[in-house]
Structures are given as structure tokens and as C-alpha cells.
Amino acid sequence: MTAPFVGETLSYAHVGTTLEVTLHRSVPGASCNEIGEQTLRELEALVAYLAAGAGGARALLFASSVPRGFCAGADLRALYEGMVARRGAGAPPVGEVRAFLDRIHAVFDALDTTPLTTVAALHGVVFGGGFELALTCDVLVADKTARFCFPELRLGLVPGFGGIPRLARDVGNAVVRDLLFTGRSLNAQRAQQIGLVSQLVAPGEAVHVARKVAEQAARFDAATSAAAKAFAKPLPSEWLNREKDTFCALFASPVVEAALHKFVTSTDARPYLP
Amino acid sequence: MNASSSPDLETRLLTLAAARFGKPVASLAPGDDVFEKLGIDSIQAMEMLTEIETTFGVEVPDYELQGVTTFAGIAELVRRRLG
Numbered sequence: 001m002t003a004p005f006v007g008e009t010l011s012y013a014h015v016g017t018t019l020e021v022t023l024h025r026s027v028p029g030a031s032c033n034e035i036g037e038q039t040l041r042e043l044e045a046l047v048a049y050l051a052a053g054a055g056g057a058r059a060l061l062f063a064s065s066v067p068r069g070f071c072a073g074a075d076l077r078a079l080y081e082g083m084v085a086r087r088g089a090g091a092p093p094v095g096e097v098r099a100f101l102d103r104i105h106a107v108f109d110a111l112d113t114t115p116l117t118t119v120a121a122l123h124g125v126v127f128g129g130g131f132e133l134a135l136t137c138d139v140l141v142a143d144k145t146a147r148f149c150f151p152e153l154r155l156g157l158v159p160g161f162g163g164i165p166r167l168a169r170d171v172g173n174a175v176v177r178d179l180l181f182t183g184r185s186l187n188a189q190r191a192q193q194i195g196l197v198s199q200l201v202a203p204g205e206a207v208h209v210a211r212k213v214a215e216q217a218a219r220f221d222a223a224t225s226a227a228a229k230a231f232a233k234p235l236p237s238e239w240l241n242r243e244k245d246t247f248c249a250l251f252a253s254p255v256v257e258a259a260l261h262k263f264v265t266s267t268d269a270r271p272y273l274p
Numbered sequence: 275m276n277a278s279s280s281p282d283l284e285t286r287l288l289t290l291a292a293a294r295f296g297k298p299v300a301s302l303a304p305g306d307d308v309f310e311k312l313g314i315d316s317i318q319a320m321e322m323l324t325e326i327e328t329t330f331g332v333e334v335p336d337y338e339l340q341g342v343t344t345f346a347g348i349a350e351l352v353r354r355r356l357g
Contacts, residue, residue, distance in 0.1 A: 031317065068317055125317055144328060147320055149336075184335040187324045 004055060007042040009033070012049070017218040018211065019057035019116070021046060023064040023071060032068040035129045035161075036075030040104055047110040058222060059214035060111075060118045062137060063207045069124025070146070071133055076155070080260035094248050101160055101244045108162045111136040113235055115226035117217035121210035122146045123203070127185070132163035135170065138233065139217075141210040142188040142197045149185035155263065156255035160247040165239035171196050283330075283349040283356075290329060291345065294322060304346035332356060 005012050009025035023033040033039070049055070064070045079097075086096060111118065111133075120137035127149045134140055134148075152159045158180070168176050175194055179186065191197040201209045217225065250256065284304045292299035295312045302311060309319065326348070327333055332355035334348075342348060 072317075125320065145321065145324060147324055182335065182337060184337060185320065185323075187327050187333070189328060190333060 004049065005042075005045060007038075007045070009039040010042050010046070012046060014055055014057060015061075015211070016215065017056075017058040018061050018214040019050075019054050019059070020061045020063065020211075023062070024066060026066060032066050032072035032125050033064055033070070033130065034072055034075040034077075035104075035133070036078040037100075039075075040100070040107065043107045043111075044103070047107050050110065050114050050116065054114075054116060057116060058218035058225075060114065060116045060137075061121060061207075061210050061214050062118070062133065063121040063210065064123070067124070069130070070120070070122045070126045071130025072125045073128025073130050073132075073151070074161070076260060077264050080257075080264045083257055083260065094252050097251050098244070098248050101247060104161050105240060105244060108132065108136050109235060109237075109240070112162075112166070112233070113230075115222070115229060117214065117225060117229070119210045119213045119217075121206035122188075122197075123206050127151060128159065129161045129163075132159055132161035132166070135163055135166040138229065139198045139210075139213050140191075140196060141199045141201060141206050141213060142191060143201050143203045143206040144188050145203050146188040146191070146197075146206075147185045148179070148188075148191055148196070149183070150179045151183050153180065153183055155259040156253055157250050158243065158246055160243065162240050162243060164243060165236040167196075168239075169234075169236050283353055284346055286329075287326065287345050287349050287352070290325060291322060294325060302345065304349070305344050307343045308345060308348065309343070326352065330356065 004014070010021055010023045012019055012021045025033045025039060050060070054060070082096065117139070118137040119139045119141060120134040122134055122140060122142040123145050124147070126134055126146055128151055131148050131150060150159050150163060158164065164176055164180065171194055188197055188200055192200045199209055199213070288302045288304070289299050291297070291308070291312060292302055295314065297312065314322070323334060323339070330352050332352055334351050334355060338351055339348070342351060
């Protein structure tokens with residue numbers, strides 16, 4: 001195993017023909033790989049590595065070493081603190097958020113369309129932006145503890161990292177509407193029944209099974225696999241752009257700041273419940 | 275409430291919660307507040323919800339849990355889904 005990158009929030013290493021990315025953000029106030037500026041920078045470094053040939057890797061695997069789950073989504077605490085700081089400086093908050101969204105969409109689009117076969121190994125919390133990161137992958141392997149959710153409407157927002165167009169592309173818009181409009185979460189068994197999860201495995205076994213998927217995909221001719229992916233998995237570009245516009249329009253509402261304030265100051269043990 | 279099935283469901287639910295969070299089952303009662311009694315946070319509650327759904331073969335939407343604080347209340351939600 002060689003480790004071309006060890007970061008604060010994620011690391012990646014070659015394991016055979018697979019480049020394995022491990023999310024491991026564990027800092028005070030961040031319980032499960034919340035995605036903020038540092039995670040984005042490290043994902044950008046990963047995408048640059050992929051563009052440079054990924055060290056000859058044939059497949060890309062995403063997993064988390066945080067026991068609680070794959071990823072709980074965007075770093076809402078940082079989002080709120082940035083919003084307050086910009087307001088204090090007299091600057092409109094939307095511009096900086098738009099720039100962040102443009103960067104994260106560029107990263108997620110690159111992951112979505114990389115010619116490598118991409119596999120997500122999922123457990124526990126797969127919420128919001130974490131769900132959206134998983135949706136960039138070609139094949140989702142989940143253990144029975146995984147749970148999927150788009151909680152954004154509780155904050156007065158829509159998902160902003162491309163999750164809605166990707167879930168509609170991969171599974172269907174009825175599922176999007178169910179999850180988006182109710183904010184309810186799906187267990188892994190149900191996620192497999194609707195076609196979101198390809199393989200459902202015992203707790204703790206997702207990485208092992210995902211490695212097998214990646215190894216199998218690497219047995220085929222690389223150019224053929226890349227052509228098949230480009231054909232079978234088109235990027236919903238126009239819808240992704242409209243998502244950013246919708247998110248930014250909603251972000252200007254005072255509803256969002258009030259909801260974020262409530263979230264970051266809450267001492268209730270149940271902030272994730274609607 | 276279905277008087278014949280809910281007590282059994284409550285017992286199974288208490289057993290499940292006790293095992294998951296390392297509590298003596300005798301220390302839990304149907305009327306207990308789930309969060310207070312187990313000392314769990316929201317993500318641990320999600321973990322328990324997944325185990326409940328898997329064990330009983332039902333889906334319990336998160337929003338139906340709003341305002342439901344006791345084991346008995348959760349058991350009643352599960353009972354409705356079992357039909």
C-alpha cells in the first residue's frame with residue numbers, strides 16, 4: 001500500500017488497482033466528516049490527482065473510518081459562522097456561498113465523470129452532502145447500519161452539492177420528492193429495494209465488499225469501461241446549474257440564518273429529527 | 275391501541291434498546307423517556323431506529339417520531355406499521 005496523500009479530513013492510498021479514499025475528519029464539533037473548506041481543499045487535491053492519471057489506479061473507492069458513519073453533510077457550524085462574519089462586515093453572504101458551491105460542484109462533477117469506476121462503501125450516517133458525495137459514485141455498497149437523508153428543507157434550503165439531479169438520474173424523481181419534501185431518512189434495506197444501493201452487507205463489511213467490486217471492475221479493458229461509463233452515466237449539467245441558482249436564492253432568506261442559528265446553538269439531543 | 279400486541283412489542287423494544295445501549299432490561303419501562311433513559315443523542319437514536327425497522331420489518335418515518343418520547347409510543351408506531 002502506498003499513501004500519496006494524508007490530509008486533515010481525508011487520505012488516499014493505492015490498494016492494488018484501487019485508489020482508496022478514507023474520510024476521517026474528527027475534530028471537536030465535527031462528529032461525522034462534515035464537509036467544510038478543508039475537506040473541499042483536500043477533495044480538490046484528489047481530483048487533481050485523478051486528472052493526472054491517479055497513479056495508474058483503475059477504480060476509486062470512498063469510505064469513512066469514523067464509526068458514526070460515512071458523512072453527515074455540510075459543515076453547518078462553519079456555514080453559520082461565515083454567514084454571521086460576512087453580515088458583520090457588511091458583505092452580502094450569497095457571493096461566497098456561490099463560490100463554494102461552484103468549487104464543490106466542480107469536484108463532485110469530476111468524481112461523477114471520472115473514467116475510473118467509483119464505489120462507495122457506506123455505513124451509519126449518509127446525510128445531506130454526505131449522501132450527495134455517495135451519489136457521485138457508480139456503485140453503492142452499504143452495510144445494514146447505513147441511513148440516507150436529505151434534511152435540507154429543515155434549514156430552509158435545498159441540497160446544494162448536486163444530490164437531487166443525481167438521485168433523480170439514478171433512481172427516479174418520485175424518490176427525490178419523497179425524501180426531499182418530508183426530510184425522512186431511509187434505511188439501507190429500503191435503499192437497496194429502490195435501487196439506490198447495489199449490495200447490502202453485514203455491519204462492518206462494506207469496505208471489504210466494495211473492494212471486491214472495484215477489483216472486478218478493474219479486470220475489464222480501461223478504455224471500454226470508460227466509454228461504457230460515459231454512455232451510461234450522463235451528467236445532468238443543466239439541472240445541476242439550476243440547483244445552485246435555487247440554493248443561492250433560498251440562502252438569502254432570513255429563514256436560513258434563523259434555522260442555522262437554532263441548529264448550532266441547540267443543546268437538544270434531537271437536532272437531526274424533524 | 276391493540277391491547278393484545280402492544281405489550282409484547284413493548285417488551286421486545288425494551289429488550290432491543292437495552293441490548294443496544296448496554297442497559298439492564300429491567301431498568302427500562304414502557305413509559306420512560308427514550309433519550310433521557312438511554313442517554314443517547316440524535317445519531318444514536320437514528321441507529322436505534324434502523325435496528326427497530328430491521329428487527330420488525332417496518333419503516334417508521336422520522337417525522338412520526340416527532341413528539342413521541344416513550345418506548346410505549348414507539349411501540350405503538352411500530353404496531354400501526356405491522357398491520
